[in-house]
Amino acid sequence: MLQTLIASATVGAGGAASIDFNSIPQTFTDLTVVVSGRSESATTTAVLNMRFNGLSTGIYTIRQLRGSGAAVSSSATSSTSFDGGDCIPGSSSTGSVFANVQYVIPNYTQTTDHKTIILEGVAEGNISSTVNVVSSTGRSASNLAVSSITLLTSSNWAQYSTAYLYGTLKGSGGATVS
Amino acid sequence: MTQTKIVVNCETGVTEVVELTADEIAQLEADHAQAESDRLARETEVARIEALKVSARAKLVAGESLTADEAALIIG
Numbered sequence: 370m371l372q373t374l375i376a377s378a379t380v381g382a383g384g385a386a387s388i389d390f391n392s393i394p395q396t397f398t399d400l401t402v403v404v405s406g407r408s409e410s411a412t413t414t415a416v417l418n419m420r421f422n423g424l425s426t427g428i429y430t431i432r433q434l435r436g437s438g439a440a441v442s443s444s445a446t447s448s449t450s451f452d453g454g455d456c457i458p459g460s461s462s463t464g465s466v467f468a469n470v471q472y473v474i475p476n477y478t479q480t481t482d483h484k485t486i487i488l489e490g491v492a493e494g495n496i497s498s499t500v501n502v503v504s505s506t507g508r509s510a511s512n513l514a515v516s517s518i519t520l521l522t523s524s525n526w527a528q529y530s531t532a533y534l535y536g537t538l539k540g541s542g543g544a545t546v547s
Numbered sequence: 548m549t550q551t552k553i554v555v556n557c558e559t560g561v562t563e564v565v566e567l568t569a570d571e572i573a574q575l576e577a578d579h580a581q582a583e584s585d586r587l588a589r590e591t592e593v594a595r596i597e598a599l600k601v602s603a604r605a606k607l608v609a610g611e612s613l614t615a616d617e618a619a620l621i622i623g
Contacts, residue, residue, distance in 0.1 A: 376557045385553045386567055386575050392558040416582035425574060440593050448585070450578065455586050521575075523582040525550075534557065 371540065372401065377533045384409050384525035388532045391517045395478045397536030402472040404490075404520060407527040410459040414492050414501050415523035417453035417470060421484065421515045425449050429486075431507040438500070450521065454503035456490035457522050466493040467530065477515040484509045550575065596620065 375397075378388050393400070408415035420429075429451045435442045437455075446452065457468045470490035477484060488505040520532055550567040567575065603617035613621070 376555045376560065376562075378553045378555050378562060380553060381564070383551070385564070386550050386571075387552040389552055389554045390557055391554060392556050394557060410583075412583075412586070414586070416586050418578065418582060425578075435589065435593075437593060440597055442589065442593050442596060444589070444592075449581065452582075452585055455589060521578055521582075523579055523586065534555075 371538045372535050373397070373538070375400075375534045375536050377531065380526045380528055380530040382528050384527055385530075386521075386525055388520040388526060388530075389517060390532075390534050393477075393516050393518065393534070394536065395514060395516070396538075397478075398476065398539045399537040400472075400474040400477050400515065400518075401535040401537060402474070402518060402520070403533045403535070404470040404472075404531070405467045406457050406470065406520075406522065406530040406532070407462075407467045408457045408459045408522040408524050409527050410457075410522065410524035411461055412459035412523065413461045414455040415457040415459040416455055417457045417468070417490065418450035418521040419453060419472065419486070420450045420519040420521070421509050421511065422513050422517050423519065424509070424511055424513075428510040429507060430510070431505055433503060433505040433507075435504075436502040451486050451488075451505075451507055451509065453488050453490060453505055455501050456492045456503040458492050458494065459523070460527070462492070463494050468492045474515060480512050480514055483511065484515060 427447055427449050430447045431452050433444050458466050473487040486507050490503045492501040494500040551564045554565050555562045599617050599620045
């Protein structure tokens with residue numbers, strides 16, 4: 370398995386409404402998106418959302434497990450974006466802390482089935498309470514190959530937020546077990 | 548204030564800061580409202596579940612009957 374950095378983005382002064390990766394090469398097997406993010410939302414935590422190919426209709430279904438402090442919750446929903454839960458620190462959280470989030474999008478080039486999305490994320494707090502952990506899976510009900518990804522939060526992305534897009538290529542070596 | 552987004556062209560490697568169009572701003576405002584509504588709904592649900600837990604725990608210890616919601620919390 371070979372993973373290659375395709376592109377990255379860092380939010381500058383003044384923030385950004387979204388981070389968009391366009392013209393994603395169709396030469397890999399899977400995609401991984403790694404986000405270190407903070408929102409300008411005037412809340413302790415903010416929502417992380419993702420869209421494929423600019424599609425903003427209700428085609429995204431999400432199954433989610435959440436931990437906030439010692440409280441746990443879960444949900445099964447559909448939405449106009451892949452709702453990654455409240456795993457982004459907002460401007461009311463501890464200063465200068467950022468979320469750590471990883472998405473995996475397997476088989477993103479296929480055009481016969483819907484796309485699966487897997488997310489693991491944590492809103493860092495550098496405090497002993499109310500640190501949100503989110504584990505989500507879901508799908509985008511579209512057969513289109515993923516050629517663009519948009520990352521959104523409840524408000525603008527704060528300065529120094531970063532996103533890295535990696536492509537994973539399945540290996541050609543190894544033995545076949547029969 | 549001008550709203551901008553970061554656009555990375557993965558083919559060329561060029562990164563641009565692009566001003567949002569009126570349509571994109573309208574979509575963004577709808578997205579932000581939806582995100583905040585989703586966040587508040589989750590916060591409310593967590594508070595509801597935690598209150599049910601406290602109540603169910605106290606009733607079990609006291610040997611009292613649980614409500615349907617409290618029972619559902621324990622056995623689904």
